[in-house]
Amino acid sequence: MTRIIMNGANGHMGQVITDIVAGDEDCEIVAGIDPFTERKNSYPVFASFDQCDISADVIIDFSNPKAIDSLLDYAVDKQTPVVLCTTGLSDEQIKQVEKASEKVAILRSANMSLGINTLFELLDKATRVFADAGFDVEIVEAHHNQKLDAPSGTAIALADAVNDAADGRYTYIYDRHDRREKRDAKEIGISSIRGGNIVGEHEVIFAGQDEVITFKHQATSKAVFARGAVEAAKFLKGKEAGMYDMREVIAAK
Numbered sequence: 263m264t265r266i267i268m269n270g271a272n273g274h275m276g277q278v279i280t281d282i283v284a285g286d287e288d289c290e291i292v293a294g295i296d297p298f299t300e301r302k303n304s305y306p307v308f309a310s311f312d313q314c315d316i317s318a319d320v321i322i323d324f325s326n327p328k329a330i331d332s333l334l335d336y337a338v339d340k341q342t343p344v345v346l347c348t349t350g351l352s353d354e355q356i357k358q359v360e361k362a363s364e365k366v367a368i369l370r371s372a373n374m375s376l377g378i379n380t381l382f383e384l385l386d387k388a389t390r391v392f393a394d395a396g397f398d399v400e401i402v403e404a405h406h407n408q409k410l411d412a413p414s415g416t417a418i419a420l421a422d423a424v425n426d427a428a429d430g431r432y433t434y435i436y437d438r439h440d441r442r443e444k445r446d447a448k449e450i451g452i453s454s455i456r457g458g459n460i461v462g463e464h465e466v467i468f469a470g471q472d473e474v475i476t477f478k479h480q481a482t483s484k485a486v487f488a489r490g491a492v493e494a495a496k497f498l499k500g501k502e503a504g505m506y507d508m509r510e511v512i513a514a515k
Contacts, residue, residue: 264289264499265318267342269333270325271307272296275347278488279322280304289496292316295325311336320495323348330355334362343367343498345491347374349415360505367501371508372419374490377479378464379508382423384477385466389427397470398445399424399432404455404463412454420466421450 266283270276271294280303283291293316294307301307308314311332317340323333324347337344346359346368359368371379393399403417413436425432432450435441445451462481467474481487490508497511 264320264496265292266290266495267292267314267316267318267321268294268305269311269321269323269329270296270348271303271305272298272301273324275324275484275488277301278485279324279491282485282488282492286492289492292318318342319499320345322491322495324491327351327355330358334358337368338362338365341366343501344369345494345498346370347487347491350411363505364503366503367498367506368504369494369498369506369508369511371494373416374487374494374508375479375481376490376493376508376512377481377486378416378420379490379512381420381464381466381477381479382509383512385420385423386427388468388475388477389424392468392470392475393424393428393431395470396447397468397475398447398451400451400453400467400469402453402455402463402465402467404457404460406459406461407456409456412456413452414454414462414464416462416464417452417454420464421452424450424466 266289268276268279268291280291283289291305293305293314294303295311295314296307297309299307299309320343321337322345327348327350343366362368401417401420403414405414421434431448435449435451461483464479466477494508494511497514
């Protein structure tokens with residue numbers, strides 16, 4: 263049984279994870295952390311880590327970048343591994359995370375979906391076939407109209423997966439409207455769409471002479487990220503200090 267502290271318990275993702283864990287016999291949420299404690303849960307919710315007196319095997323964090331200091335301090339002090347799902351961390355905060363990982367296990371990925379992280383593995387093999395065969399690579403991502411950043415972190419991670427498999431030969435092009443020139447063979451075009459309530463769509467296109475191969479992942483609800491976080495928590499239980507990612511969760515299955 264994996265005992266979980268849910269940081270951001272009363273936020274949307276915290277509640278989605280709460281529902282998923284409630285139906286999972288291999289784990290349970292024993293405490294939550296959230297400044298808004300009014301919502302009633304099946305577990306106690308504390309306004310801060312300082313108030314939490316319940317031990318756990320893993321922390322799942324879907325909160326806010328502002329809370330990163332108290333989260334890391336608690337994790338290191340209590341030697342409790344962290345599945346870090348909060349996005350939008352600054353470069354300085356990422357350095358803090360890396361430093362903390364020297365003392366406690368931390369899993370951080372651009373996307374917690376099991377599907378996306380399996381796609382990373384598929385892209386590695388595909389790139390080794392298509393890159394040397396002269397295929398052009400394009401990535402298109404689509405999200406809801408409230409998303410602040412573009413391109414998405416997942417789109418960049420997909421581009422990085424392709425580029426790593428191709429020995430770093432590619433540069434990334436985000437905008438072509440002012441480029442009056444032919445496409446360079448050593449570039450990855452990355453395009454963003456924002457509209458409605460699209461949860462998340464990512465498409466990687468390998469375009470060659472007379473054939474096109476497309477890899478596409480579509481999230482129809484945020485529950486896919488929650489399920490990935492729960493699987494990551496089970497994986498991280500008992501792990502030694504260090505940085506981990508979802509690819510290791512996939513490999514362990």
